[in-house]
Amino acid sequence: xxxxxxxxxxxxxxxxxxxxxxxxxxxxxxxxxxxxxxxxxxxxxxxxxxxxxxxxxxxxxxxxxxxxxxxxxxxxxxxxxxxxxxxxxxxxxxxxxxxxxxxxxxxxxxxxxxxxxxxxxxxxxxxxxxxxxxxxxxxxxxxxxxxxxxxxxxxxxxxxxxxxxxxxxxxxxxxxxxxxxxxxxxxxxxxxxxxxxxxxxxxxxxxxxxxxxxxxxxxxxxxxxxxxxxxxxxxxxxxxxxxxxxxxxxxxxxxxxxxxxxxxxxxxxxxxxxxxxxxxxxxxxxxxxxxxxxxxxxxxxxxxxxxxxxxxxxxxxxxxxxxxxxxxxxxxxxxxxxxxxxxxxxxxxxxxxxxxxxxxxxxxxxxxxxxxxxxxxxxxxxxxxxxxxxxxxxxxxxxxxxxxxxxxxxx
Amino acid sequence: xxxxxxxxxxxxxxxxxxxxxxxxxxxxxxxxxxxxxxxxxxxxxxxxxxxxxxxxxxxxxxxxxxxxxxxxxxxxxxxxxxxxxxxxxxxxxxxxxxxxxxxxxxxxxxxxxxxxxxxxxxxxxxxxxxxxxxxxxxxxxxxxxxxxxxxxxx
Numbered sequence: 001x002x003x004x005x006x007x008x009x010x011x012x013x014x015x016x017x018x019x020x021x022x023x024x025x026x027x028x029x030x031x032x033x034x035x036x037x038x039x040x041x042x043x044x045x046x047x048x049x050x051x052x053x054x055x056x057x058x059x060x061x062x063x064x065x066x067x068x069x070x071x072x073x074x075x076x077x078x079x080x081x082x083x084x085x086x087x088x089x090x091x092x093x094x095x096x097x098x099x100x101x102x103x104x105x106x107x108x109x110x111x112x113x114x115x116x117x118x119x120x121x122x123x124x125x126x127x128x129x130x131x132x133x134x135x136x137x138x139x140x141x142x143x144x145x146x147x148x149x150x151x152x153x154x155x156x157x158x159x160x161x162x163x164x165x166x167x168x169x170x171x172x173x174x175x176x177x178x179x180x181x182x183x184x185x186x187x188x189x190x191x192x193x194x195x196x197x198x199x200x201x202x203x204x205x206x207x208x209x210x211x212x213x214x215x216x217x218x219x220x221x222x223x224x225x226x227x228x229x230x231x232x233x234x235x236x237x238x239x240x241x242x243x244x245x246x247x248x249x250x251x252x253x254x255x256x257x258x259x260x261x262x263x264x265x266x267x268x269x270x271x272x273x274x275x276x277x278x279x280x281x282x283x284x285x286x287x288x289x290x291x292x293x294x295x296x297x298x299x300x301x302x303x304x305x306x307x308x309x310x311x312x313x314x315x316x317x318x319x320x321x322x323x324x325x326x327x328x329x330x331x332x333x334x335x336x337x338x339x340x341x342x343x344x345x346x347x348x349x350x351x352x353x354x355x356x357x358x359x360x361x362x363x364x365x366x367x368x369x370x371x372x373x374x375x376x377x378x379x380x381x382x383x384x385x386x387x388x389x390x391x392x393x394x395x396x397x398x399x400x401x402x403x404x405x406x407x408x409x410x411x
Numbered sequence: 412x413x414x415x416x417x418x419x420x421x422x423x424x425x426x427x428x429x430x431x432x433x434x435x436x437x438x439x440x441x442x443x444x445x446x447x448x449x450x451x452x453x454x455x456x457x458x459x460x461x462x463x464x465x466x467x468x469x470x471x472x473x474x475x476x477x478x479x480x481x482x483x484x485x486x487x488x489x490x491x492x493x494x495x496x497x498x499x500x501x502x503x504x505x506x507x508x509x510x511x512x513x514x515x516x517x518x519x520x521x522x523x524x525x526x527x528x529x530x531x532x533x534x535x536x537x538x539x540x541x542x543x544x545x546x547x548x549x550x551x552x553x554x555x556x557x558x559x560x561x562x563x564x565x
């Protein structure tokens with residue numbers, strides 16, 4: 001049996017919310033999903049039309065499993081768009097979020113995507129600032145042959161939307177748009193996953209067209225470049241500059257012509273990808289990362305150089321991820337002791353975490369070097385898959401520059 | 412992002428008088444975050460005590476504290492301390508005083524407390540009286556069918 005809430009203050013029986021102006025109530029509805037916002041129409045007469053004046057579409061978690069649910073959902077979105085335009089005369093949309101998963105390709109490609117494209121085309125004409133469209137389709141392999149099953153086409157109208165402040169896309173193909181002269185003058189946050197650009201040059205021009213970018217995440221994107229075009233691309237984009245960039249994260253990203261110096265202003269950098277050498281060219285351009293305090297890097301074979309490039313580094317994480325032993329050994333060089341101790345070890349490095357430790361000699365030497373020289377190091381944490389008693393003993397007798405350093409070995 | 416509230420740059424103090432008579436002495440640059448108060452100051456430069464007729468002392472204190480401390484961390488924890496009644500009254504205050512950052516924070520907080528709840532629950536929480544006729548309600552439910560599928564009864 002439900003206990004009635006007993007409140008002491010008389011105020012709790014008063015309908016305070018209704019004394020708030022419409023604009024405030026709409027502001028509250030803005031933070032709900034569109035489904036929840038529309039449902040408020042039955043709260044009372046006051047609330048019937050309020051959701052019409054909420055200028056976003058917010059569908060953060062949609063699963064379409066049957067034809068019926070696909071049809072119902074599509075109808076719902078169209079009636080929301082229509083009601084807002086006709087009843088409220090609304091032609092502004094501040095934010096459009098759609099994270100949708102289809103149970104099979106037929107639902108996705110035949111019933112879903114053609115409509116999603118239409119909604120995007122409408123949204124970008126309405127001074128859109130935030131766009132997040134994430135697509136997912138299950139059971140793709142079963143029917144792969146019937147569909148152009150790699151990626152739906154992204155409506156290129158997106159690239160004409162100059163009001164965008166944040167863009168988040170997952171699982172699209174980009175083609176049929178000329179990126180020369182392209183600009184997203186207001187874009188601060190960019191998150192791309194499984195987005196296939198037909199030409200790597202298009203991708204580079206796209207990035208170059210985002211001058212005030214602050215947050216960049218790229219994952220699962222691979223560009224294969226022919227040798228001839230590589231030199232050209234490198235030249236063309238050598239001076240790419242992202243002066244406001246604060247955070248950059250690359251996961252499974254292979255792009256040989258992406259200039260590392262474009263990342264020089266970041267405070268947080270994560271490069272977690274097998275093809276790390278493809279992201280960083282050999283050090284013909286030495287970039288100093290003046291603001292970098294947090295670095296997560298897939299295993300690198302020239303740590304001595306990396307440490308020198310990050311004079312203010314505070315937190316370092318090293319991982320191997322899906323490192324295939326053959327590749328590891330190939331990239332394996334003897335540990336090169338730096339000529340002089342990198343600045344970050346002397347003045348800023350506080351924590352160091354090593355993931356997937358193996359018994360490679362050069363790794364051990366890197367760890368010992370850090371322990372011996374990092375003056376203000378607080379923690380050194382090493383994760384290994386199996387017990388490594390020999391390594392353990394070697395590290396525990398290693399002299400430590402920092403008196404307060406805590407060494408942890410975890411399995 | 413909160414501005415630096417240093418004593419040295421603007422030591423001029425102002426008094427704000429809440430609806431229940433409670434007085435608050437605040438620095439000028441704090442008071443200026445309340446655009447309503449700013450407008451008051453712009454109109455009468457020499458004013459020393461500004462009446463805030465719509466806000467209780469208890470809530471004005473919270474609002475002033477918010478202005479002084481606001482940042483990402485503070486905002487994330489801020490809303491957890493207040494019950495629904497206080498949240499609504501604070502929102503009324505933030506709206507009257509025209510403090511956009513606080514208003515946004517409170518709207519988000521209230522939304523969070525009613526997300527994925529049934530209309531019955533939301534009515535109870537806000538003390539809203541349902542003045543729809545059963546036919547009207549049924550019509551709305553039918554028109555936007557998808558919106559009413561699978562919601563917590565709570």
